[in-house]
Amino acid sequence: MKTEVSRRSFLQLVGGVGASFMLGGFATLACADESASAQDPFAPNVFLKIDPDGVCTVSITRSDMGQGVRTTLAMLVAEELDADWSMVKVTQAPGDRATYGGMGTGGSSSVRGTNQQLRRVGASARAMLVAAAAKQWGVEPSACRTEAGKVLGPSGQSLGYGALTTAAKAIPIPTDVKLKERSEYKIIGKPQNRLDNLDVVTGKAVYGADVRREGMLYAVCLRPSVFGSKSETIDDAKARAVPGVVDVFAISSGVAVVASNTWAALKGREALEVKWTEGPKHSTASLREALKAAAKDHNAMPGGAKRVTANYELPYLAHATMETLNAVADVRDDRVEVWTGSQSPDSAQNNVARATGLTADKVEIHNLLLGGGFGRKFSNEWIGEAVEISKRMKKPVQLLWSRECDIQHDLYRPMSEHVLSATLDAEGKPLGFSHQYLQAPGRGSGDYGTNTYLPYEVPSAGLRSAGVPSSVPTGAWRSVEHSQIIVANECFIDELAHAAGKDPFEFRKSILKNERLLKVLISAAEKGQWGKTLPKGSGQGIACFEGYGSRIAHVVEVTVKDDTIKVDRMVAVVDAGTTINPRGVEAQIQGGFMDGIATALYAEINIDGGAVEESNWSDYGWTRMSDTPKMEIFIEDSGGAFGGMGEVGYPSVPAAIANAVFAATGKQVRKFPIRLSELV
Amino acid sequence: MATYKIKVNGITKTVEAEAEMPLLWALRDLMGLTGTKYGCGIGSCGSCTVMLNGESVRSCQTAISDVGDKDVLTIEGLGARELHPLQKAWVEHDVPQCGFCQAGQIMAAAAFLKETPNPTDAQIDEAMNAILCRCGTYPRIREAIKAAAKEMK
Incomplete structure (x- = not known):
């Protein structure tokens, strides 16, 4: 009963209030434990538990899809707690908004959105442990200090946190705590390895796909290849004859085949004969034409000595997470349990509650490690499918998307057309800048006003967005709209520099108004030896980006030889404010590099007759080991607010590569992925 | 459906499977060894790589009937005694x-x-x-x- 009350009060409190206020809500939880024995753990709130053996367990409310957030968020708590890092563990919180508040993981928001709260969790627990020790020693708490999981007294006394758990529970939760100054950090800023590395390398880490339940069945789904079509007639005789196939039936998104193992389900799916209704016959060629037709008018702009215009074409991209979508659902009459990897497990709880007519507290969402996310694992539609199938089978069922389903039924990064134009004065100074951003499907005839996503000092005629109708489902992809707008902008800035007869780095430097971005740009040019002599056929490219609370500049070197583009070297300078985990930052920048190479050189999704042409890794090109250039990453801490890291490493990379291709060939890139035959 | 005795990580396991079932699914769904991952099913990505008599193979492209008496080594077995x-x-x-x-x-x-x-x-x-x-x-x-x-x- 008391727990129920505290959950509700938490829900009321999470709506954008300070964490010190929220701790008041937790007091109910702490007081509810007054009958606890000496062996009980100290859990001042739902985010932290300290066991009598000294192990500190941090409850992680954000999804780890490779960005290392389990480690980073634990570091924030451990820092203020003054924990012994080797005694810190994490547990993944279930999808439960009433207890944990919003849990969506995206937009590089995990650290930015939770650091205040998590640091206060650590600081207030530390204060309670100190008060408990001080009371025991009969000294003032202010006479004590803490270090690596111990409270140290004024006369050499020392007690480990584990020995204080019971005593700490009797201490009132502080209403206000002081957070550390940056100079006091011992864990933040030090490179830490991922906490789950050992589990991963020994095969013990559990992803959604690895969940096995007693009596569980395995399901796959046949989906219409044409977006928007539905099953009309299903001939399942051959599918049912496949040994191991248990049932075949239509679900909202296609036809489910349920079997005693995944292989039988896949064989059954292969044997299905389904007639689908007609759907819209869109193609990327027709959509491209429609986008170009919609883009014919330029935004009004002042005249100048020179007018420069360029169109950039970007393709649909699939997320192609290494782990395809999957969920185990166990639907009972009075409750549902789901095991999955979701970027929004709290929304999943509500979705499942709605779909089953149960209340959210009867829906348990176990969120596991995600084998990649990149924005794909927000929508939870695969959970709905698993629930639909389990409900019918009255058994736990694992639904697994095959790679073909994944590539052909993604929520794609939209294809887009970018019409850029600018005017320059006689000295090459920009007088106006306009960007039309057209997508299929678009956001309607939206208008971004004067925001051009430009960090430069350029009188802007605005960024105008529009769209054309398309049956192709789309969604957020790493760095969202920046994956399109910044790529086009940073290519075009180079074209303006060339039109002005200026060096691309010097040109950027002369118009960059953002001081922190300017600093990393100059640093990247230095570290990358901008302007150095390269052999014929090789070139350097530069680009920069500020977003998600961080800033980055890239210098890349490419070699164009025969029919291929090879990225030889990449230099990045990043300012993420105050860096929490330099090793994690480096990994994210490396990931951004590789995504940049993949999408600059290989990846695209094409539509023909309303269906996706690509179907697997064999035709959806991605990077391999031999694509990996020499990488040099420099973190230049500016000491500001913690910045986001998941997205910032991507947008300027494809542009820097395109700009380097120009330097190597003298020809402009106007279309991605880059093909040498399509340079202009 | 036939019975196969497969030596995985030094332990002989008996499974009932169709002859053509890829070793990947036998490991994951029949033997509970989920460390070996499905990434593509067509031998393109290599997430399912295991060793067969010391050589790396794609378990998604290896039928269970072709394993015979060869030693299968998966990630769970690689560092079982001591980390590799x-x-x-x-x-x-x-x-x-x-x-x-x-x-x-x-x-x-x-x-x-x-x-x-x-x-x-x-x-x-x-x-x-x-x-x-x-x-x-x-x-x-x-x-x-x-x-x-x-x-x-």
Whole structure:
């Protein structure tokens, strides 16, 4: 009963209030434990538990899809707690908004959105442990200090946190705590390895796909290849004859085949004969034409000595997470349990509650490690499918998307057309800048006003967005709209520099108004030896980006030889404010590099007759080991607010590569992925 | 449906399966060894790489009926007694991001190092091109392989 009350009060409190206020809500939880024995753990709130053996367990409310957030968020708590890092563990919180508040993981928001709260969790627990020790020693708490999981007294006394758990529970939760100054950090800023590395390398880490339940069945789904079509007639005789196939039936998104193992389900799916209704016959060629037709008018702009215009074409991209979508659902009459990897497990709880007519507290969402996310694992539609199938089978069922389903039924990064134009004065100074951003499907005839996503000092005629109708489902992809707008902008800035007869780095430097971005740009040019002599056929490219609370500049070197583009070297300078985990930052920048190479050189999704042409890794090109250039990453801490890291490493990379291709060939890139035959 | 006795990680397991069932699904769904991952099902990504008598194979392209009396080694068995130097190097070099492809990477690298104890960068590229990583951990994989090779001397 008391727990129920505290959950509700938490829900009321999470709506954008300070964490010190929220701790008041937790007091109910702490007081509810007054009958606890000496062996009980100290859990001042739902985010932290300290066991009598000294192990500190941090409850992680954000999804780890490779960005290392389990480690980073634990570091924030451990820092203020003054924990012994080797005694810190994490547990993944279930999808439960009433207890944990919003849990969506995206937009590089995990650290930015939770650091205040998590640091206060650590600081207030530390204060309670100190008060408990001080009371025991009969000294003032202010006479004590803490270090690596111990409270140290004024006369050499020392007690480990584990020995204080019971005593700490009797201490009132502080209403206000002081957070550390940056100079006091011992864990933040030090490179830490991922906490789950050992589990991963020994095969013990559990992803959604690895969940096995007693009596569980395995399901796959046949989906219409044409977006928007539905099953009309299903001939399942051959599918049912496949040994191991248990049932075949239509679900909202296609036809489910349920079997005693995944292989039988896949064989059954292969044997299905389904007639689908007609759907819209869109193609990327027709959509491209429609986008170009919609883009014919330029935004009004002042005249100048020179007018420069360029169109950039970007393709649909699939997320192609290494782990395809999957969920185990166990639907009972009075409750549902789901095991999955979701970027929004709290929304999943509500979705499942709605779909089953149960209340959210009867829906348990176990969120596991995600084998990649990149924005794909927000929508939870695969959970709905698993629930639909389990409900019918009255058994736990694992639904697994095959790679073909994944590539052909993604929520794609939209294809887009970018019409850029600018005017320059006689000295090459920009007088106006306009960007039309057209997508299929678009956001309607939206208008971004004067925001051009430009960090430069350029009188802007605005960024105008529009769209054309398309049956192709789309969604957020790493760095969202920046994956399109910044790529086009940073290519075009180079074209303006060339039109002005200026060096691309010097040109950027002369118009960059953002001081922190300017600093990393100059640093990247230095570290990358901008302007150095390269052999014929090789070139350097530069680009920069500020977003998600961080800033980055890239210098890349490419070699164009025969029919291929090879990225030889990449230099990045990043300012993420105050860096929490330099090793994690480096990994994210490396990931951004590789995504940049993949999408600059290989990846695209094409539509023909309303269906996706690509179907697997064999035709959806991605990077391999031999694509990996020499990488040099420099973190230049500016000491500001913690910045986001998941997205910032991507947008300027494809542009820097395109700009380097120009330097190597003298020809402009106007279309991605880059093909040498399509340079202009 | 037939009965197969398969030696996995030194233990003989008996499974009932269709002859054509890929070893991948036999491991994951029939034997509960989920460390070996499904990434494509067509032998393109290498996430499902295991060793068969010490050689790396794609378990999604290996029918259970073709395993015979060969020794199957999966990620669970690689470091069962003591961590393989590659596993240690992977942890030390903080290789994993999402981690989903890493079992395949490590198994492929383990088979590769047996044949090539002193690998050059070009040899690493050639061998490891078979295993796709979607997160971009390649530079750290490269470093970890070199470190493990040194350790194994």
